[in-house]
Amino acid sequence: MVPAFLKPLEAMAMSGLTGYKNLVIIQLSGGNDGLNTIVPYCNDIYFQKRSTIAIKETDVIPLDDMQAFNPNLSALKEIYDQGYMSIINSVGYPNPDRSHFRSMDIWQTASDSNQFLTNGWIGRYLDANCQNNKSQNPYTAIEVDDTLSLAMKGAKMKAIAVQDPYKLFQTTREPFFKDLVHSQNSEHLNEDNLGYLYKTMIETYSSADYIQNTSKTYKTTAEYPATQFANQLKTVSKFINSGLQTRVYYVSLSGFDTHVGQQGQQGRQLKIYGDAVAAFIKDLKQTNKLDDTLVMTFSEFGRRVEQNASNGTDHGTANNIMLYGGKLKKAGIYNPAPDLSTLDNGDLKYQIDFRDVYATILDKWLNVDNSLVLNKNFAGLQFI
Amino acid sequence: MKDIKQIKHLFARAGFGMRFEDLKKYKNTSINKAVKELFENSDNDDPIAVVTQTVDDMMLAKADADTKKKFFQMERDQEKNLNLGWITKMSTTDAILREKMTLFWSNHFSCRDGKAIYIQQLNNIQRANALGNFRTLLIQVSQSPAMLLFLNNQQNHKGHPNENFARELMELFTIGRGNYTEQDVKESARAFTGWGFDKDGIFKMRPFLHDTGVKTFMGKTGNFQGEDIIDILLSKKQTARFISTKLYKYLVNETPDNAHINAMTDVFFNANYEIKPLLEFVFTADWFYDDNNTGNLIKSPIDFIVGLNRQFYVTYQKPDVLLLFQRALGQELFYPPNVAGWPGGRNWIDSSSLMYRLKIASTVLDQGLIDFTGKTDPEDEAFLATVRNQQHVVNTRVQTDPDWDKFFSDIPKDMSKVEIAQFLLEPPLNGTVQNTVNEDNDLKIMVVELVSTPEYQLY
Numbered sequence: 080m081v082p083a084f085l086k087p088l089e090a091m092a093m094s095g096l097t098g099y100k101n102l103v104i105i106q107l108s109g110g111n112d113g114l115n116t117i118v119p120y121c122n123d124i125y126f127q128k129r130s131t132i133a134i135k136e137t138d139v140i141p142l143d144d145m146q147a148f149n150p151n152l153s154a155l156k157e158i159y160d161q162g163y164m165s166i167i168n169s170v171g172y173p174n175p176d177r178s179h180f181r182s183m184d185i186w187q188t189a190s191d192s193n194q195f196l197t198n199g200w201i202g203r204y205l206d207a208n209c210q211n212n213k214s215q216n217p218y219t220a221i222e223v224d225d226t227l228s229l230a231m232k233g234a235k236m237k238a239i240a241v242q243d244p245y246k247l248f249q250t251t252r253e254p255f256f257k258d259l260v261h262s263q264n265s266e267h268l269n270e271d272n273l274g275y276l277y278k279t280m281i282e283t284y285s286s287a288d289y290i291q292n293t294s295k296t297y298k299t300t301a302e303y304p305a306t307q308f309a310n311q312l313k314t315v316s317k318f319i320n321s322g323l324q325t326r327v328y329y330v331s332l333s334g335f336d337t338h339v340g341q342q343g344q345q346g347r348q349l350k351i352y353g354d355a356v357a358a359f360i361k362d363l364k365q366t367n368k369l370d371d372t373l374v375m376t377f378s379e380f381g382r383r384v385e386q387n388a389s390n391g392t393d394h395g396t397a398n399n400i401m402l403y404g405g406k407l408k409k410a411g412i413y414n415p416a417p418d419l420s421t422l423d424n425g426d427l428k429y430q431i432d433f434r435d436v437y438a439t440i441l442d443k444w445l446n447v448d449n450s451l452v453l454n455k456n457f458a459g460l461q462f463i
Numbered sequence: 464m465k466d467i468k469q470i471k472h473l474f475a476r477a478g479f480g481m482r483f484e485d486l487k488k489y490k491n492t493s494i495n496k497a498v499k500e501l502f503e504n505s506d507n508d509d510p511i512a513v514v515t516q517t518v519d520d521m522m523l524a525k526a527d528a529d530t531k532k533k534f535f536q537m538e539r540d541q542e543k544n545l546n547l548g549w550i551t552k553m554s555t556t557d558a559i560l561r562e563k564m565t566l567f568w569s570n571h572f573s574c575r576d577g578k579a580i581y582i583q584q585l586n587n588i589q590r591a592n593a594l595g596n597f598r599t600l601l602i603q604v605s606q607s608p609a610m611l612l613f614l615n616n617q618q619n620h621k622g623h624p625n626e627n628f629a630r631e632l633m634e635l636f637t638i639g640r641g642n643y644t645e646q647d648v649k650e651s652a653r654a655f656t657g658w659g660f661d662k663d664g665i666f667k668m669r670p671f672l673h674d675t676g677v678k679t680f681m682g683k684t685g686n687f688q689g690e691d692i693i694d695i696l697l698s699k700k701q702t703a704r705f706i707s708t709k710l711y712k713y714l715v716n717e718t719p720d721n722a723h724i725n726a727m728t729d730v731f732f733n734a735n736y737e738i739k740p741l742l743e744f745v746f747t748a749d750w751f752y753d754d755n756n757t758g759n760l761i762k763s764p765i766d767f768i769v770g771l772n773r774q775f776y777v778t779y780q781k782p783d784v785l786l787l788f789q790r791a792l793g794q795e796l797f798y799p800p801n802v803a804g805w806p807g808g809r810n811w812i813d814s815s816s817l818m819y820r821l822k823i824a825s826t827v828l829d830q831g832l833i834d835f836t837g838k839t840d841p842e843d844e845a846f847l848a849t850v851r852n853q854q855h856v857v858n859t860r861v862q863t864d865p866d867w868d869k870f871f872s873d874i875p876k877d878m879s880k881v882e883i884a885q886f887l888l889e890p891p892l893n894g895t896v897q898n899t900v901n902e903d904n905d906l907k908i909m910v911v912e913l914v915s916t917p918e919y920q921l922y
Contacts, residue, residue, distance in 0.1 A: 180575070184801050193630070197806040217814055226791060227813045229800065240815040250818060255899075255912055262895035272761050273890055275809055276817065276917035283814040339528050389528055 100444055101319055103312075103328045103374040104201075104230070107352070109336030110179065111378035112345055113398040114417070117166055120147040124419040128385040132341050132392070142166075145416040151349040154357035162410035163360055163369065164403050165462050169417045170436060171397035171429025175380065179336070179394070183379040187230035189434050189453055200437055200452055201327050202233030207451040209236050218286045220327040221318065223311040231329055238327070239286050244314075248291035251284045260284045290323065297321035301362035308332045309355035316362050319372065326445060335378060338391040352376075360403055369405035373444050373463065376401040377433070383425055397429035400436055402462060409462050435460055469752045470497050475889060475922040476714050476760075477501055477746060478559030480770040483873035486886065498746045502739065505561035505594060510587040513548040514541045514579045517664075541579035546789070546796045547782050549586065550765070554772035564593035564738070566765060567713050571706075572604045572636060573804035574613045575797060581609035581664060582797055597706065597736035598697055601636065602690065606658065606666040614802070617659045619652060621674040626652040629692075631802055637696045639705040643681065650678040654687040703732035707741070714745060716756050717808050723750055758889030758921050761811055764792035766922065767820060771914065774887075776866035777827055784861050791819040812920075824914040826861050867907065880909065888918045 115132065119125045120139045139147035140156055146166070148156060158164050174192040176182045188196035189203075198206075201220050209215055220238035222231050231238035241247050250256075260281055268274035297320045303309040308330070315328045334348045356374070363369040381398030397417065417427045438449035438457035450456040470489050474481035478501070481489075489497055516537075526534065553562045568589040576582065585607045592600035604610055605628070611617050614628035629652035633643045657673030660666050668688075678687045681695055696702050707727035708719055715723070726748075727741060734740040745751055762770065768788050771777065779785060789795040793816050799805055874883060884892055884900045887910065892900070896916060903909035913919065 180798075181801060195801050195803040197803075197810060225815065226793065227815055232810070232813060237813040240813070247818075250822070255915065256821065258898075259895055259916065262893075262898075272759055272809070272921060273917060276761075276812060276920055279812055279814060279817050280821075280917060283818060286814065339531050388525075389531060 099324070099326075099371060101326060101328065101368075101372045102440060102444060103315055103330070103372060105352075105356070105374065105376040106228075106329070106331040107335050107348075107376060107378040108179075108183070108331055108333035109378070110182075110380045110382055110394055111335040111348075111398065112337060112341065112392050113378075113381040114384065115341065115345060115392075116149050116152070116349060117142070117168070117399050117401075118147045118149060119145060119416050119419065121145055122416070122419055124384075128419075130386070131390050132386045134342075143412055146412060149346070149349050151346045152353035154353045158357055158360050158403065159411070162407065163364075163405060164401065165407045165410050165413050167400045167402065167413045167431060167436065167460070167462065168415065169397045169427060169430035170377075170400045170433050171380070171427070172432055172434070173429075175396040175426070175429070177380065177394040177396070179379060184229065186377060186379050186433060187228060189437055198233050199228065199230035201231050201329070202229075202237060203452045204233075204327070204441065204445060204447060205236035205238065206233040207447050209233075210451075216286060216289075216324070217282050218290055218323065218325055220329070221290070221323075221325050222329040223314050224329070224331065228329060228331070231327075238329070239283065239290075241287075241290060241314075242311075244287070244291045244294050247287045251287040256280075256284075290318070293323050294318055294321045299362070301358065301365060303358045303362075304351075304354045306351050306355060308351050309358060312355050312359040313362075316359060316366075319363065319368050320366050337382075338387065338393060339389045341386075341391040356403065364405070372404055373406075373440065374403035375436070375440065381427060384419055384422060384427065385425060395426045396423070397427040400433070404463070407462060413460075413462055431460070432457065439463060466492070466494065469494055471886065472752060472757050472889070473497055473501070473746060474559075476751075477742075478563055479553065479766060479773050480922065481886075482774055483870065483875070483886070487873065487875065494752075495747060498743060501560045501746070502594070502743075505558040507558055508561065508591050509552075509556075509558070510590060511545070511548050511552060511583055513544045514583045516541075517578065517580045538579060542582075542797065543783070543786065545579050545583055545586075546786060549796055550769065550785055550789075551782070553765070553769045554777075560742075561590060561593050564742075565590040566763075567710070568593055568600065569796075570799065570804040570807075571709065572610065573799040573802050574609050575799060576609050576613040578609070578612075581607065581612070584664065585609040586797075592738075594739050594742065595737070597731075597738055598693065600738075601693060601697075604636075605632070605689070605693070606660075608660040608664045608666075611658060611660055611666075616655055619656050619658065620672045621653075621656045624649070624652040624656060624674070628652070628655055628658075632692075633696065635803055637693075637702045637705065638699055639701065642699070642701050647680055650680045651687075651692045653678050654680070654692045655689045658689055697736060700728065700732050703736065704728040707731055710741070710745070712807075715751060716759065720750070723748070758891070758918075760922055761808055762920055762922050763805070763807060763811060764789060764794035764816075764820075765796065767792065767920065768823075770922075771824060771827060774870070774914075775828060776869055778864045778866075780862035780864070784863075788819075788823055792816050792823075817917075817920075820920055821915050821917075824919065825911050827863050828865050828911050828914070870910075871906070880906070884909070884913055887913050888916070889922045890918045893918070 115134055118134045118139050120136050121144060126133045134149055138150045140150060140153060141147040142159060155164065172185065172192060176185060176192050185192055187199045189200040190196045205219055217237060217239040220231055222228060222238055222240045223242060224240050225242050227238060227240040263277045263281060268277050294317050297317055299313055299317050303313045311330045315330065318325060332352055337345045363372050377400050378398055380394060380396055382392035382395040387393050421428065434453050435457045438453060439459040439462060441447050441449040441452055442459055443463050471481045474485060556562055569586060572589065574585060588603045588607055592603065614631055615625045616628040619625040619628065626648050630648050634640055653674040657669045659669055675686060677684060680687060680692060683695055707724050711719055711724050711727060727745065730744045731741045750756065793811060794805055880900050884896065896918060899912050900909060
């Protein structure tokens with residue numbers, strides 16, 4: 080007999096899958112230089128401030144008469160032209176912090192810059208869901224990684240980190256582990272810390288089974304580049320296409336802290352990013368899942384407008400957010416290109432609070448009141 | 464056996480767990496005597512001195528790309544060695560209480576800033592004063608280059624105050640939120656103007672940057688210096704309460720008990736913020752040994768790793784794996800998430816960190832494989848960006864040498880399997896664990912299984 084707590088969502092009918100919306104978050108770690116990603120190729124100030132590292136006007140891929148792709152993002156041009164991409168310029172927050180970990184903390188917890196929160200915005204989304212008695216499973220949000228980011232940890236609910244569903248499944252099926260799980264009845268677990276540990280273990284066991292056995296039914300046929308990052312997106316595609324009851328996916332790509340010799344390094348990373356995302360979007364289009372998917376790419380900060388003495392850039396402030404999906408209300412460039420003539424101590428001034436982007440996603444995509452997650456209400460934007 | 468159970472609890476909370484060799488030694492010892500010995504063993508303050516070289520920032524700014532790469536590499540190595548130096552110290556020292564409290568203060572005065580030599584210095588300040596006087600500790604921490612840099616007091620100048628330090632001093636280091644006003648932050652920031660350090664890392668009060676005007680802070684008015692602000696904060700009993708509450712959660716129970724915390728606050732305040740009497744009071748209080756204060760705290764990753772190392776006398780042929788463990792479990796020494804430190808408790812546990820915990824024990828004790836790619840810390844990005852290949856896929860055999868012979872030889876001959884299990888786990892044995900004990904004929908297998916249980920995560 081299968082104990083009650085080990086039942087994977089049998090009750091949920093397949094019909095529930097129609098219109099099941101997914102959010103995929105891509106984190107670029109290290110502070111991606113937004114100005115060399117979406118290049119202001121008609122702005123003289125850009126070329127003046129970046130005498131050796133500006134992307135040449137002849138190399139860029141124009142998007143409109145102000146901004147252009149870094150040539151390493153060439154794979155995304157087709158996606159952009161089809162109306163599946165939107166770029167929001169100058170996203171940031173008041174009193175910006177230029178330290179990587181602090182600014183990442185702020186983006187992941189959606190806090191003010193002088194506030195320290197111990198849980199993340201997706202985690203609080205899970206908590207809010209839990210309160211509404213909707214879904215109560217860790218796999219409502221999955222990070223395709225070995226460890227779980229703060230963004231994914233709520234006060235009551237936490238997401239689950241899965242790099243490889245088969246490996247996780249195998250790990251949880253070792254005999255001793257199985258014995259421990261089966262010896263416990265979740266109904267009899269106490270509210271104390273030991274009960275919490277056993278509850279987490281049982282949920283992991285049950286989630287590993289659900290994720291493996293659901294996702295293995297789908298075989299990805301689309302071609303993906305041979306990079307680890309592309310592989311992670313391929314895993315996300317497998318999860319989405321197999322009908323996993325997951326709302327949020329989280330993936331990271333690092334290597335963007337380009338203080339030295341930026342062009343080569345950032346170029347390589349952008350190529351990894353662009354090629355993988357293009358493959359992912361095409362794949363989802365092919366399987367008719369693109370309308371149900373929204374992808375958001377962010378980085379903890381942009382970089383200073385002026386280059387440094389080592390052909391690199393130092394930590395800056397506002398940056399762009401790149402969005403993808405089949406149902407974008409406003410595809411293309413969402414708002415004016417960053418103003419390079421009015422700087423704040425050499426840095427871009429933010430025009431849009433990142434929490435307005437989150438609020439839009441929470442309200443319109445994940446269907447939860449943004450104030451429940453962001454602790455105060457944000458007006459939001461109009462991109463979906 | 465009742466006293467032994469209590470002494471085991473004392474070792475778990477005031478140190479990193481009791482070993483079978485301690486069991487022999489403390490068989491007929493009273494709690495008071497055990498507490499006394501705990502302090503005696505921690506008398507010796509032995510600083511960490513693994514980082515000896517400092518990198519000159521001024522030179523670096525002018526350096527070429529290759530030199531910068533070398534610099535990043537050197538800094539990384541220094542940070543790594545510092546981390547390994549401390550975790551090895553915790554795993555081998557007899558001064559367990561001093562290290563346990565150094566761990567507490569390093570999270571209370573959370574700091575992460577580039578230079579390893581400054582971080583080492585701050586760690587040694589926290590170690591030297593771990594059982595000493597809180598005022599001395601607070602002033603030395605506040606005047607250390609690491610903290611001056613981290614909380615921007617180097618940039619706190621007359622006419623252009625930077626309030627970062629003043630705010631955290633009150634919010635996190637002394638009196639706590641809700642006990643000061645924004646005006647107090649502004650005024651006290653002025654008192655700390657001019658606090659900085661010179662190129663040799665020596666604290667300097669720079670009079671030309673100091674605001675000598677009159678300040679009004681918490682109802683008092685005067686030409687205050689930084690030390691005056693600290694003394695006003697310490698004159699408030701709320702500061703003693705704030706520290707006592709935090710310590711109670713660290714040593715006793717995550718749920719504060721007002722009566723116990725009131726008593727601790729009185730002791731601490733009346734002893735002029737001497738830390739030793741406060742700790743003695745806690746360790747000799749009856750309530751410290753109550754059942755509901757036993758076996759109910761979730762070990763921090765460091766407690767877990769160090770406890771395992773100590774219990775089984777583990778040596779690492781490739782110590783770098785200790786860094787991997789810390790990363791996989793979510794606590795890398797000297798890399799707290801922010802100035803508020805690690806929140807602890809249930810925040811340590813999610814599906815993946817729990818799975819790693821349940822597997823690491825057998826990996827270490829049984830030469831297992833660890834398969835972990837992991838995320839890079841944001842601070843490592845600059846280094847990563849200089850090296851092409853940045854996928855640190857780790858799938859290596861963990862080369863460890865637990866001293867099983869010593870472990871087994873220290874177990875008293877008359878101890879039953881159930882008693883051994885009860886000794887290794889703090890919470891009472893439940894059904895499955897009981898079965899494990901009954902069914903395993905091989906004592907080594909039984910022990911490895913016991914340390915791979917959720918129960919082992921508690922202390």
